[in-house]
Amino acid sequence: MMPAITPSTLEVGTGANSRPIAVERRAGAAPGLFWLNGFKSDMGGSKAIAVDAYGAAHGLAVTRFDYSGHGRSGGEFLQGTVSRWLEEALAVFALTEGPQIVLGSSLGGWLALLLNRALRRAGSGRVKELILVAPAVDATQDLMLAGFSRKELKSLEERGYVERASQYGPEPYVYTRGLIEDGRTHLMFDGVIETGCPVTILQGGKDPDVPQEHALKLVSHLLHDPVTLTLIPDGDHRLSRPEDIRRLEDAIGRAVAD
Template sequence: MHTPSYLTTDTGRKLAYHKTVGAGPGVVFLGGFASDMEGTKALHLEGWSRAEGRAFLRFDYSGHGQSSGGFTEGCIGDWAADAQAALTQLTEGPQVLVGSSMGGWIALLLARAMPEKVAGLVGIAAAPDFTEDSMWAGFDADQRAALEAEGHVALPSDYSDAPYIITRRLIEDGRGHLVLRAPLPLQMPVRLLQGTADADVDVSVALRLLDHAEGEDIRLTLVKGADHRFSAPENLDLVTQTLASIVPATA
């Protein structure tokens, strides 16, 4: 693992990142909830970008990976602000955002807030509004009571022995960043990739996003049998093929 560089944001958070110099538009990978920039998809995209001579950026949100802060201190608004700082300060010109799971929600927030910086968007099992529509909606009465009384609740994780600690702040802040309740104009090319065997993000979420977003070049590809990780060799190849279809070839 190479030593990362660090960006200190206006909020004082230190974001770990790896940047590859190359042609534009560059590619920026936005990871998922409680994941980091050392995952299979991030490294695959970095290798592809280097081979293509294209600029690439991967980074850790605060409270994730090698960045500062504790995971349970953060929320969607914080991580979206981290991503906006990285996009603004570490890239030049419009970028193609590749957002995995929660990163898909972050990518949509960036595309809505600063469309001039987004040349294209690829969502991999994008999970917009998941704090409300998946977490809060799935809590039973005891979990909601615990969240209110104690400020957090533990949920089992399929990706770690340790549970996810879901805070009341995460849920309440998420309500201020929902993208499926108001107009969502996406005037850049948008490609959504979704596995039919995804146990974390149902196909209905991808269909709802496809129906809700406004734009002339938005496409959804369903991959039979693909799970939420979307990291099998054929899935990774599809991600880079999708990228190649919406960015001009480098010289």
Template sequence: MIRQSVSQHGLVDRGDGVRLAYARLEGKGPTVVFLHGFMSDMEGGKALALEEHCRKAGQAFLRFDCSGHGKSEGAFTDGTISRWRDDVLVLLDQRTEGPLLLVGSSMGGWLALLAALARPERVKGLVLLAAAPDFTDWGLYADFTPEQREALSRDGQVAIPSEYGPDPYIYTKALIDDGANNRLLRGPIAFTGPVRLLHGQQDPDVPWTLALEIAEKLTTQSVRLHLVKDGDHRLSRPEDLDLLCSVVGELTATIGN
């Protein structure tokens, strides 16, 4: 019988006094690491479903909040793709050991790809849900109205209404400028491990065709795409979570210790 572990919660200083909140389970490798999306956190349905799946399987697991999100410290408006990528690397380096399977949702998919490029010796596989690499390029500035572009230039940030809650999304000029320095889709994405892409075809935020582009850019030959015809951006319905846990279970078995 597998002994089910209890999640350990804590804070880790990223090196400048800003502390990042995390929760982890001890268990067998590879460690499954969940990376949340823009203005989301580690308490969402996908993160918690994965934690329960890993607890039952005796699998090591880590979830955390990037700076300015959830229970982590720091101002959200100070965040950039580079800053949040570095947050990911701090948690990987200080709170995990051995091989890793990164699970990234939306912006977390972009961060997972960047982390895989930064830690190729440790990241052995990727599961990307509605992954949104380069979204600051194709999904933000390109769609801004002239008034929003003027506000961005004048104020250094712009507020856009959100369909997922009462608070608007805040996009800063620093975020958009930094995103341009972290583009991935203009050339090959050098990763050799297995990758599984999950995407809802009713996603109003990230077009499902982007998953095809990511698959094409990845250098690995082990890529599978799961399209959910009636799935939305969140992919958080019970059947979506079952698919996610099944895919993660398959890859943890493939990667092994």
């Protein structure tokens, strides 16, 4: 019988910054699988569920959670920043044991790299491999701010936020001044990115949100660690079709076997 999912709530932050983070963990062997969602996504998404199913089928530990302002976690979405979500990722990661394969989609890809960097600076080498799906590294600067129109830049200055229609749901995406300004403190493309572990990148060739050029830019900054980039010519941003999920599963299998 496969271990059941254990849901829990983790309080992160203190005082007015405290927020309850919804976590789901499945017990299993090492290396564990640690999943990081994309912007406005949650741990009930198709890729997150596929990662959990893979872990269950192969007896691996799996950890998933929702950022504050997302899914079942507390906190206000409009207060969300890279710093807050990274703090939450580190707090949840501390619940895990042994080597972990860290997987991140879109914004979660950036957070995966930031998480790994923070752990390495603290002397932890528990990240066995990074698997990044359409990684939106430096997204606040290169993919959000750089793409704003004059009207949107004026809205950001005067109203403190920008609204954009989403092709993934009825509610618009909201990008706040706080998110953009905080993102500047976490930029990674200003130098070499050292991971200390292998990196696998899955990138769609028809991704309108994180173009393939962005993935190539990331590769150009990973100078000292093994990198595998799989470009899926007809793939979109989500990469959640059955064939895309199989590629993700194959990447996990290779990381576990290495």
